[in-house]
Amino acid sequence: MAKLKITKTEASGQMHDRYVMATQIPAGTYVGGTGGFTSQTGRQIHPIVKVRTETATAGSIITQKGAHKFQVADENTVQDEGIVQGQEYRISSVSGTNWNQFGSGVNANTNNVFTAKIAGTDAVVDNGTVQNVAVCTLVNLVTPTAANTMSILCTAAGVNNANIANIGASVSGNRTTAYMTWNAGDVVSGTANFKVGQTINLTDSNVTGTVTISSVNSTANLTVTLGSAQTVPVANTSAFTSTFQASKISNKYVWDFLNAGTAESSATGGFTGAYNPNRFRYHLADATDTFVKVDYL
Secondary structure, three states, X not given: XXXXXXXXXXXXXXXXXXXXXXXXXXXXXXXXXXXXXXXXOOOOEOOEEEOOOOOOEEEEXXXXXXXXXXXXXXXXXXXXXXXXXXXXXXXXXXXXXXXXXXXXXXXXXXXXXXXXXXXXXXXXXXXXXXXXXXXXXXXXXXXXXXXXXXXXXEEEEEEEEEEEEEOOOOOOOOEEEEEEEOOHHHEEEOHHHOOOOOEEXXXXXXXOOOEEEEEEEEOOEEEEEEEEXXXXXXXXXXXXXEEEEOOEEOOOEEEOOOOXXXXXXXXXXXXXXXXXXXXXXXXXOOXXXXXXXXXXX
């Protein structure tokens, strides 16, 4: 599997792949995707990360550590006096702090990553700030809950004006499944990428709770499973997108969690089932019939 490109901006402003410095990454090229600090020019993949026991936030991918693991920085701001010895950080504001005492070197700059040699309370501090850094594993959760886990949201398709209706003659009784149908002119993007198990995100509907695809009946008809028994309004018009979380990602492809990996705790969003997840081409732009969208900033 080709490694994910990681953007690194040189002093000249030229963007390179930090793994192969001779490879330039021109702004505006979004097929496949790049990690890197989201503060840089261009579009970088935008994960949600939970570093150690800190609050889960949006973050940046620094380096790839394995098929499912990345070194990441979160967007929580830590004052220099709050630095803990032995933990990893990324400098977010240099200010007047003596970063050399922390182990970042004498020419510390924004985005430098280091392991703290001393605690903040023992150092010369002066309003500099850092963000938390750790190696995190991809999990199948919108918001990671376990320490050192992360998620990358992918959008497979989008539709406007879908009709949602109960399955069966009675519309007064509660249902746990429903049909979603639409006309060809209402497709926004990517319905060729619908897969069983994707999450349906309704933007205007009386349907509540988690909705997932249980059957792809045709290019304009889905059966969906509702998170709880409820009455679905007849022909309730709604726009929606279908999404999934990445189980791994390379320069060109992203994989979902459907039947992926080895057994782990479901409480942490771990892999379940066999070893054959769906694979998609992706880019950092809206989904199409060729590409799914990976969340970016």
